[in-house]
Amino acid sequence: NRRFVLQQRPHGSPDANTFRLEEQPVPAPQEGQVLLRTLFLSLDPYMRGRISDAPSYAAPVEIGGTMVGGTVSRVETSRNPDFPVGQLVLGYSGWQDYALSDGAGLNKLDGDVAQSSRALGVLGMPGFTAYMGLLDIGQPKAGETVVVAAASGAVGSLVGQIAKIKGARAVGIAGGAEKCRYVVEELGFDACIDHRAPDFAQQLADACPDGIDVYFENVGGAVFDAVLPLLNTRARIPVCGMIADYNATALPAGPDRLGLLARTILTKRIRMQGFIIFDDYGHRYGEFFQQMSEWLQQGRIKFREDIVDGLENAPQAFNGLLEGKNFGKLVIRVAQD
Ligand code: NDP
Known part of the structure; x- marks a missing residue:
């Protein structure tokens, strides 16, 4: 069993x-437990x-502890009648090949392996984040302008598409021409601006x-300065992330912009609200799942996954996520079928 620990x-x-990266024997399940084999690991x-041990909403991973992460796994050995061998589950095994579980916190997945990674993206935590943040906090109305950065990514790609379904105008911000082209031509946003362009702020103003009316905050930094x-x-700002x-x-270097903010x-009576998806909206997951499944079936929502093969490549892929190297929802394929 290979696993990444925080060193x-x-x-x-x-x-x-x-x-x-550490190697240990594959553990054996006790009575009531299952042995899970990781198929897909979500990197977020x-x-x-x-x-980091800076104060946050969740406790940090301990030094020497297994790196955490959402996973799609298959039950390999079962001593728990609720989870038969072969069952696919959504869980939280972390960055490792195998994990033991007593079944708590596992969600059974229907369907085949090929589609199961959706449970980590469009039908999972990032999709839920886009849905609740935009609809409950952003509350876009028909004809309004919604702006979102990291627009080709897991959350942002869905924010713009849901805004369009609600009749709003969607303006994306993304890193580079290829991502911007995808956001407009494939996802159907009305415009997409490259945040690395020297005249980015002017281009954004021209596109809006x-x-x-709604700025879905994923990145902070220079993008927020332009917004x-x-x-x-009466604009609304769901504060989702500050990846920059x-x-x-x-x-960041001055001048201090807190007074201006x-x-x-x-003066503009703006509502700015942070949210942590499962803490604040866990009870509404069913509603999201039903609606998003329907939109997918109707072909009204498109999504893209960036699948990297091999657990050993997780650290490098994770760094890429923080630098914009991923193109779509980043997932590690830990094991082939
Ligand atoms: P993405 O799939 O969008 O990947 C991250 C993207 O962020 C990169 O591809 C890059 O896109 C962009 N980015 C990175 N650095 C910068 C920068 N300096 N300036 C501008 N853009 C940058 O990730 P997710 O969709 O999973 O996450 C998006 C945001 O949502 C994150 O801030 C995340 O923390 C937050 N989040 C919050 C949740 C909550 O409960 N509050 C839950 C889930 C996610 P590009 O190349 O286009 O710049």
Whole structure:
């Protein structure tokens, strides 16, 4: 059983000393337990928070502890009648080949292996995040302008498509021409701006001639600076993530923009609200799952997965996620069928 443990908390970007690959015998299940074989491991930005000991909404991974993560697994050996051998499950085995479970927190998955990775993306945590953040906090109305960054990614790609279903105008922000082309031509956003373009702020203003009514915040940093002057009166900002800052080791260079932000919130009566998806909305997962499944069946939602083969490649792929190297929902294929 190979597993990645946290060896050292990184200062800035994770590096070669952050994770260590260990090998141990495959464990044997006790009465009531199952042995799970990991098929797919989800890599997500929140993992950067778990390897830091800065105060957060969840406890960090201990030094020497197995790196956490959502997984799709198959029951390999069963001593629990609720989970027969061969059953596919969504769980939280972390960055390892095998894990033991007593069944708590496991969700059975129907369907075949080829489609099971959707449970980590469009039908799972990132999809749920896009759905609740946009609809419950953002509350887009027909004709309004919704802006989202990381627009080709797991969450952002769905935010824009749901905004379109609700009759709003969707403007994406993404890194590079290829991602922007995909966001407009494949996902159907009205426009997409490259945040690395030298005249990014001007291009964003041109793409939002009626201002911004909902800004779904995924990244922070320079993108938020460009969004701030475009916000309309009574704009809503679901604060979902600040990925531009996850590897930061110090506050950004001045000038201090806190006063400008507070004044904008006040004079434009803006509602800005953070949320942690399962803590705040866990009770509404069923509603999301039903609606998203229906949209998928109707062909109204498209999604893209960036599947990387091999558990050994997880650290490198994870760093890529924090630098925009992934194109779609990042998933590690740990084992072939
Ligand atoms: P993505 O699949 O979108 O991948 C991350 C993307 O972020 C990269 O591909 C890159 O896209 C973009 N990015 C990275 N660095 C920067 C930067 N400096 N400036 C601008 N963009 C950058 O990830 P997810 O969809 O899984 O996550 C998106 C956000 O949602 C994250 O902030 C995450 O933490 C948050 N989140 C929050 C949850 C909650 O409960 N609050 C739950 C799930 C996710 P590009 O190349 O286009 O720049």
